[in-house]
Amino acid sequence: MHSTQAEKVPFLRDPDKLAILYQLLTVIGVGLLSYYLIANTLANLERQNISTGFSFLEREAAFEIGETLVTYSAADSYGRALLVGFLNTLIVSFIGIVLTVILGTILGIARLSSNWLVARLSAIYIEVFQDIPILLQLFFWYAFFYEILPGPRQALSLLPGVFLCNRGLIFGVPVWHQGFQYAILALLLAVVLLFFLKRWAAARQAASGKIFPLFRVGLLLVTLLPLLGWWLGGAPTAMSVPELTGFNFRGGLSISPEFTALLLGLVLYTAAFVAEVVRAGIQSVGKGQREAALSIGLRSGHVLNLVILPQALRVIVPPLTSQMLNLTKNSSLAVAIGYPDFVSVAGTTINQTGQAIEGVALIMVVYLIFSLSTSAFMNWYNKKIAIVER
Amino acid sequence: MPQTAPPRSAADVRPPVTNIGVLGWIRANLFNGPLNSLLTLTVLYLLWQALPPFINWALVDSLWFSSSEECKAAGGACWSVITANIRFILFGFYPHDLQWRPLLGICILIALLLYSQNRRHWRPSLAWAWLIGLFSMGVLLMGGIFGLTAVESTNWGGLPLTLLLSVFGLTAAYPVGVVLALGRQSRMPVVKSFCVVYIELIRGVPLISLLFMSSVVFPLFLPEGVTVNKILRAQMAIILFTAAYIAEVVRGGLQGMDRGQYEAAKSLGLNYLQTMRLVILPQALKIVIPPSVSILISAFKDTSLVVIIALYDLLKTTQTALSDPKWMGFSAEAYLFVALIYFVCCWFMSNYSRRLEKELDTGR
Numbered sequence: 001m002h003s004t005q006a007e008k009v010p011f012l013r014d015p016d017k018l019a020i021l022y023q024l025l026t027v028i029g030v031g032l033l034s035y036y037l038i039a040n041t042l043a044n045l046e047r048q049n050i051s052t053g054f055s056f057l058e059r060e061a062a063f064e065i066g067e068t069l070v071t072y073s074a075a076d077s078y079g080r081a082l083l084v085g086f087l088n089t090l091i092v093s094f095i096g097i098v099l100t101v102i103l104g105t106i107l108g109i110a111r112l113s114s115n116w117l118v119a120r121l122s123a124i125y126i127e128v129f130q131d132i133p134i135l136l137q138l139f140f141w142y143a144f145f146y147e148i149l150p151g152p153r154q155a156l157s158l159l160p161g162v163f164l165c166n167r168g169l170i171f172g173v174p175v176w177h178q179g180f181q182y183a184i185l186a187l188l189l190a191v192v193l194l195f196f197l198k199r200w201a202a203a204r205q206a207a208s209g210k211i212f213p214l215f216r217v218g219l220l221l222v223t224l225l226p227l228l229g230w231w232l233g234g235a236p237t238a239m240s241v242p243e244l245t246g247f248n249f250r251g252g253l254s255i256s257p258e259f260t261a262l263l264l265g266l267v268l269y270t271a272a273f274v275a276e277v278v279r280a281g282i283q284s285v286g287k288g289q290r291e292a293a294l295s296i297g298l299r300s301g302h303v304l305n306l307v308i309l310p311q312a313l314r315v316i317v318p319p320l321t322s323q324m325l326n327l328t329k330n331s332s333l334a335v336a337i338g339y340p341d342f343v344s345v346a347g348t349t350i351n352q353t354g355q356a357i358e359g360v361a362l363i364m365v366v367y368l369i370f371s372l373s374t375s376a377f378m379n380w381y382n383k384k385i386a387i388v389e390r
Numbered sequence: 391m392p393q394t395a396p397p398r399s400a401a402d403v404r405p406p407v408t409n410i411g412v413l414g415w416i417r418a419n420l421f422n423g424p425l426n427s428l429l430t431l432t433v434l435y436l437l438w439q440a441l442p443p444f445i446n447w448a449l450v451d452s453l454w455f456s457s458s459e460e461c462k463a464a465g466g467a468c469w470s471v472i473t474a475n476i477r478f479i480l481f482g483f484y485p486h487d488l489q490w491r492p493l494l495g496i497c498i499l500i501a502l503l504l505y506s507q508n509r510r511h512w513r514p515s516l517a518w519a520w521l522i523g524l525f526s527m528g529v530l531l532m533g534g535i536f537g538l539t540a541v542e543s544t545n546w547g548g549l550p551l552t553l554l555l556s557v558f559g560l561t562a563a564y565p566v567g568v569v570l571a572l573g574r575q576s577r578m579p580v581v582k583s584f585c586v587v588y589i590e591l592i593r594g595v596p597l598i599s600l601l602f603m604s605s606v607v608f609p610l611f612l613p614e615g616v617t618v619n620k621i622l623r624a625q626m627a628i629i630l631f632t633a634a635y636i637a638e639v640v641r642g643g644l645q646g647m648d649r650g651q652y653e654a655a656k657s658l659g660l661n662y663l664q665t666m667r668l669v670i671l672p673q674a675l676k677i678v679i680p681p682s683v684s685i686l687i688s689a690f691k692d693t694s695l696v697v698i699i700a701l702y703d704l705l706k707t708t709q710t711a712l713s714d715p716k717w718m719g720f721s722a723e724a725y726l727f728v729a730l731i732y733f734v735c736c737w738f739m740s741n742y743s744r745r746l747e748k749e750l751d752t753g754r
Contacts, residue, residue: 030584
């Protein structure tokens with residue numbers, strides 16, 4: 001609403017004009033600061049004879065990396081070395097997130113158990129592991145591998161064929177065979193079938209009200225089809241079992257102490273936080289919901305699937321996302337225990353080339369990509385499960 | 391003749407022994423159902439396997455004040471690695487004769503924390519007490535005035551450095567965080583977008599990349615000849631990092647404010663600054679005190695990351711003590727000790743935040 005007569009508002013009292021002034025001042029302030037910093041930086045770089053730009057990525061890296069998922073040698077370029085680091089970060093975060101969600105869920109449910117002992121122990125675990133810095137935990141597990149665990153000759157045998165010693169975790173794996181390829185293809189087929197089956201079952205239930213035992217049929221599909229593929233492929237059973245020859249193990253798959261220590265530290269630390277998230281989610285669903293669902297005659301599996309979980313997940317997913325991101329960001333601490341993740345490789349690159357700005361910028365961009373893509377995915381998921389209001 | 395049973399008082403009818411007392415409790419909490427019984431037995435078995443050997447190692451067979459040779463010969467825990475190096479672990483390279491100064495500083499800080507714990511002590515004068523306390527902590531560490539010998543900041547280390555980085559970090563980050571949160575809520579698009587970009591950028595990257603930046607990139611930003619010492623640079627990185635997280639917490643508080651509060655303030659004729667200072671922030675900041683304590687906890691834990699840029703905080707001094715060939719191989723004991731320090735501090739803070747949450751949760 002405008003005042004009827006043309007009242008003259010003094011400039012300093014007109015919020016709209018003031019807003020423009022403030023924003024102008026902010027832009028000028030930020031602009032001047034950036035100009036100052038950039039000018040200083042350029043002058044410093046010129047004085048130290050450092051060229052800017054990313055051309056260093058094509059130069060020869062000349063350092064070895066202990067663990068690589070793709071082929072890499074010291075003769076490869078810095079770009080390739082950074083790719084190796086990137087993949088290492090990716091794999092440790094991925095495995096870490098999967099294990100953390102599993103362990104965290106178990107702990108969160110245990111925390112609410114009616115069994116006093118289990119609930120207490122779980123509470124103690126959560127409190128202790130949350131309150132000790134992740135870096136300290138990583139150092140501890142690293143020392144655990146190198147100082148406390150025995151050498152390969154006295155390796156601890158956790159299960160038959162699984163050994164733990166100061167060379168890492170070593171276990172048997174099946175020898176690659178054509179049969180496994182069939183099994184994987186069959187698994188993919190089962191997943192596709194399941195997807196269509198689910199749509200068909202939903203449509204049938206909507207039309208006729210008949211409930212299709214989707215879970216049991218699905219379980220049969222995903223187990224039987226790959227087994228069939230494996231059997232058709234010749235039913236290979238050959239295993240590559242680790243055997244002690246001389247001072248080390250031969251055969252099997254060995255995972256380095258650095259990787260295992262990093263994974264152990266990240267999972268045990270983050271699981272404590274995930275447990276709290278899961279607990280809060282379960283507690284957020286009122287007792288009445290469960291009772292109401294049971295009283296309208298749903299079976300306990302349906303109560304969980306149709307009533308409890310959809311509501312609990314709505315509370316769990318957002319904080320769970322941020323815990324997953326925390327795990328990914330914390331995996332950068334690998335640099336402290338010598339696992340060649342992205343930050344560690346980038347750090348070596350910075351030291352060797354002196355391209356500090358580009359190196360740090362690369363680190364930031366990589367983690368921003370992780371963060372933004374994860375939160376984009378989670379926003380999509382969140383929208384999908386959000387309450388549909390009228 | 392009809393006979394009636396003599397009336398029995400309620401006291402005579404007692405529940406079965408297995409439903410009350412210790413037995414009843416055990417039944418109700420540990421053995422209610424086959425699954426729970428199995429679980430209890432499994433857990434008890436595992437505890438039986440793990441606890442006695444651990445107690446043997448940590449307490450029965452342990453050595454507390456011995457030389458490293460004796461430790462290497464014995465089978466138990468070697469706590470001597472801590473008792474022999476305690477001053478180095480706690481104070482780093484701080485001159486030996488002057489270590490009472492950081493100790494006094496820590497005592498002042500703990501006294502202030504304990505005093506501020508009680509909400510009845512929250513008066514404006516407390517803020518001054520904190521200011522004076524932090525200032526005297528700085529003076530005690532630095533020296534150079536009041537007849538105290540000056541100590542170079544390169545010699546600071548151990549627990550005082552850890553506390554310094556986290557407490558000063560949070561104190562300085564709080565105002566910045568509040569400004570960022572207000573900026574993010576602002577209706578001015580330019581200001582808002584700057585704040586959003588800053589907050590999301592910082593929250594998206596790990597602290598370690600900022601610490602790298604402070605140690606290798608920041609010197610390039612400065613004009614020729616100007617240098618900023620390493621601790622201050624790390625401190626700035628921690629402040630910039632923490633501020634973004636505080637901003638998000640404060641934003642939560644601001645969003646929890648009722649629209650009516652803004653409208654009422656406006657109708658009283660208050661301008662933006664007055665509205666914020668007198669009406670909104672006092673209420674919003676009260677809501678966010680418990681999550682702010684959580685931020686203090688993570689800031690306290692995160693300071694351990696300065697190890698990676700080679701500052702001698704509590705963790706780094708411990709590692710240095712362990713790199714002495716005499717004490718090599720006793721990492722478990724030393725790390726357990728440091729973990730205990732961190733745990734006690736964090737546990738104290740998180741308990742406090744939980745209690746505060748209950749106390750502040752009035753009405754609604």
